Amino acid sequence: MTKFGEMADRTGRDLFAEAGETAIEDAGIDRAEIDALYLGNFMGELSERQxxxxxxxxxxxxxxxxxxxxxSACASGGMAVRQGIHAIxxxxxxVVLVGGVERMHNMGTTGATGGLSVAADDLWEIKHGITFPGAYALMAKRYFATHGGDREDLAEVAVKNHANASNNPLAQYQTEITVEKVLDAFPVADPLGLFDASPITDGAAAAILVSEGYAAEHDLDAPVAITGTGQGTDDLALQHRDSITWTPATADAAEEAYADAGIDADDIDFLEVHDCFTIAEVLALEGLGLYDEGEAIDAARKGETTADGELPVNLSGGLKAKGHPVGATGLAQISEMTKLFRGDHVNSDAVSDAEVGLTHNAGGTVASAVVHVLEVEQ
Amino acid sequence: MTKFGEMADRTGRDLFAEAGETAIEDAGIDRAEIDALYLGNFMGELSERQxxxxxxxxxxxxxxxxxxxxxSACASGGMAVRQGIHAIxxxxxxVVLVGGVERMHNMGTTGATGGLSVAADDLWEIKHGITFPGAYALMAKRYFATHGGDREDLAEVAVKNHANASNNPLAQYQTEITVEKVLDAFPVADPLGLFDASPITDGAAAAILVSEGYAAEHDLDAPVAITGTGQGTDDLALQHRDSITWTPATADAAEEAYADAGIDADDIDFLEVHDCFTIAEVLALEGLGLYDEGEAIDAARKGETTADGELPVNLSGGLKAKGHPVGATGLAQISEMTKLFRGDHVNSDAVSDAEVGLTHNAGGTVASAVVHVLEVEQ
Structure with a gap:
């Protein structure tokens, strides 16, 4: 992956080329062996007229x-990975190059939030003024009302992800924050404040996928196996759902991916989840079956998902601190997890014995979700 | 497929639902059996903020x-079919529902041509003022200079496709035209006039794909086999190409599809090609290997590709007369070819003994192309 951040002097193609070249070099393959390319991008038409x-x-x-x-909105990168797997x-x-890219700092008068809004339902949501900060705020309020928890609990998610990113040179933010700072930040959409939200980010990421046959025939350097893929769908508009605190798209994607990989949720040693807002990380951990409904907020409070907790979540810094160039995020999760497995990441020590990892990438208010299971032999 | 045309009172979702319901009903399956959906759409963000x-x-x-x-720009529909095949x-x-949809009559101040331009290279083409009518005009001029031919020859393509659509109730235009009318039409971009261009169209189309195993186990009503799929790529910008009268994306897609199906170009009985402009049909027939370079223009002049010619091309009326709701076009080709094979099309008599058909869907100035081979046993 490229450095994530604000890059007014870069283009999408320029960022993607950097990520793609890095992936080709890292994989140690001749580019002539690449058979196909799948690209995740959400809003190039709006940001770059492309x-x-x-x-x-x-x-x-x-x-x-x-x-x-x-x-598939903010899940575009993960969906590109899935189509690459299908092609193989x-x-x-x-051999498939899968990648993702997004430019978000050049959105003109609508701003990035206006551009991102096309991932919601235009007729039932956007026309009425709700954008994603508002939608996730509704989900958080409902979660508090149904299951308990408060802003202070959610703040722990942001504090943890900033801590994880604090030494990650590719992360947009490499600064630790405190619960007090999260609580004191200006409100974005009640109950969410500025530090409950992932930032606006430019960046790209890519990976090389190869078939099992190709892997067997070549002496690859520290490959990671993608053993399971799953995808799920939900109503685009919140109002059409039975519940706005349960994400069936995530649950369906996980069920398919676990079956594909032949694992259970209990087998997962660490994971990267789609924390576009702090509440989204809580919902993801429940949808993935790692916590019962209403209990992942307790896990945040208790520190169970920190780097030295029992189930490290978003060791990369997550979308919150690593940054969230939407079409690239699904690939950035794969890239960071690969480095974590290999011992090449500043946080690798936290998962030195890990054999099973999971990536979870979601679109909209989780109307789309895609899950991949990554494995290595230790 | 839905009726194609100008439908100011319809939405993309409404059009797609009509096409999808029609496909489910036609296939005679229970929708609970559908395992996945792939959708081709080019510019919903711009036309419907969706x-x-x-x-x-x-x-x-x-x-x-x-x-x-x-x-994949105007090849989005065909690419959705290909991803559906990959998933199976x-x-x-x-069982996969594959579909495409486009709304093009609500593009606001940029108009449809402005929206379509995002399929070209923003940095090398759009910023300098060239849109697709101009790009294809350059290709036509260069073709005339290299291979001969003139506007009158290209006019035969438009006359043929209007004739084919004249009794097709789903076509946008059901009116025959003459060479004189094509030549007298107001210029769009020299040497192309209004009747050299496909129209601006709203519409949707869909199909149900099933695995061979599913087909063997179910008593399907008049299925058509997709026996080959192929995809090719070229530079987005014309200026980066060695030639602008040869389309390697089409040639590569055809080569892969023929190999996949185990056929040669000579085996093809009839085809639907991407005639977004009259010159595009000529280039397609050469890229597909059905005519040598520089010779498809003679085929148009000689009437070899009319309904009663030796190789009927665009019996549906093509993009030119059936209409071109860009994301739906690849699926409309599949839909029309299926009806032609089954004897359910007004032009079925022209291909009553046909066993092998081909669909060719292209994006931009053929920077993307996707080819499918369809077969039935007679």
């Missing part, structure tokens, strides 16, 4: 291969 | 399944 990015990005990397852009399993490709 | 259409469209059809939007071949799904 659609049709599949062929654009392929040619930026000197690749003359089938190249397809996938869009379908026998269409042995 | 991205993240995968889950939106799934829920419109009462489907609670993985749902993913694919965007990968073992992720047995």
């Amino acid at each position: 659609g049709h990015m599949g062929p654009l990005m392929a040619k930026m990397l000197g690749l003359d291969v089938p190249a397809t852009r996938v869009e 399993r379908a026998g269409s490709a042995d | 991205g993240h259409m995968g889950p939106l469209m799934a829920k419109m059809l009462g489907l609670d399944v993985p749902a993913t939007r694919v965007e 071949r990968a073992g992720s799904a047995d």
Whole structure:
């Protein structure tokens, strides 16, 4: 992945090329072996007047291969990974470059929040003025009312993720924060304040996927196996759901991914989840079956998901502190987890014996979710 | 597919639901059997302020399944078909709903042409004022200079496609035109006039794909086999290409699809190609290997591709007369070809003995192309 942050002097293609070249070099493959490219991007039409990015990005990397852009809002990157896996399993490709990119600091008069709003339901939500900070605020309020918990508990999520990012050179924010600072930050949408929200970020990330056959025939340097993939769907608009504190898209994606990998939730040693807002991390851990409904907020309070807790969550810093260039986030999760497994990450010591990791990438108010299980042998 | 045309009172979701329901009913399946949805859409963010259409469209059809939007400009629909095939071949799904939709008549101040321009290269093309009519005009001029031919030859493509659509109740235009009318039409971008261009269209189309295993176990009514899929890529910007009259994306897609199906170009009995402009049909037939370079223009002049010619092309009326709701076009080709095979189309008599058909869907100035081979046993 590239450095994440505000990069007014970069273009999407430039950022993607950097991530793609880094992935090719890291994998130690000849680019002529790449058979296909899948790209996650959410709003290039709005930020750079640029659609049709599949062929654009392929040619930026000197690749003359089938190249397809996938869009599932903030889950676009994870969905690109899933389509790359499908292409390999379908026998269409042995080596696939999967990547994601987003430029978010050049959104003009609508701002990034206006652009992001197209991931919600225009007829039932956007026309009535609700954007994502407001939508997640509703989810948080309802969660507090149903299950208990308060702003101070959610603040622990932000504090933990900033702590995890504090030595990550690629993270947008490398500064620790305190619960007091989170609580004192100006409100974004009650009960969420500025530090409950992931930032506006430019960046790109990419990975090289290879088939099992290719891996067996080549002496790859520290490969990580993606053993399971799963995807789920929910209503785009909150108002059409039976519950706004339970995310069936995450649950369905997890169920499929666990079955695909042949694991249970209990087997997971650490994970990267989609914490676009602090409440989203809580909902993700429950949807993934790692905590019962209403209990992940206690885990945050008790510190169970910190780097030295029993189940480290978002050791990369998460979307909250690492940054959230939306189309790239699903790939950044894969990139960071790979480094964590390999011992190449500042936080690798926290998971030195880990064998099973999970990435969870969500779109909108979790109308889309995609889960991957990553494994290594220790 | 829905009726194609100008539908100011419809929404994308409404159009897609109609196409999806029609596909489910036609296939005679229970919607509970559908395992996944792939959607082709090009510019919903610009036309309806609506991205993240995968889950939106799934829920419109009462489907609670993985749902993913694919965007490859005007080839988005065909790419959705390809991802659906991958999902089935990968073992992720047995039954997939693939569809496409576009609203193009509500593009505000930029107009549809401004919206479509995001399929070209913003830095190298759009910023300098070239849109697709101009780009294809350059391709046509260069073709004339290299290979011969003139506006009158291209006019035959438009006349043929209007003739084919003249009794097609779903086509946007059901009126025959003459070469004189094409030549006298007001210029769009020299040498192309109004009748060299496909129209601005609203519409949707969908299909149900099933695995071979599912097909063997169920008594399906007149199924058509998709036996080959292929995809190709080229530079987004014309200026980066060695030639602007040869489309390697089409050639690569065809090569892969023919190999996948185990056929040669000679085996093809009829086809639907991406005639966004008259010159595009000529380039497509050459890229697909059905005519040598520089010779497809003669085929148009000689009438070899008319309904009663030796190789009927665009019996549906093509993009030119059937209409071109960009994200839906790849699916409309599949829908029309299925009816042509089954004897359910007004032009079925032209291909009563046909066993092999081909669909060709392109994005931008053919920076993306996707080809499918469809077969039935007669």
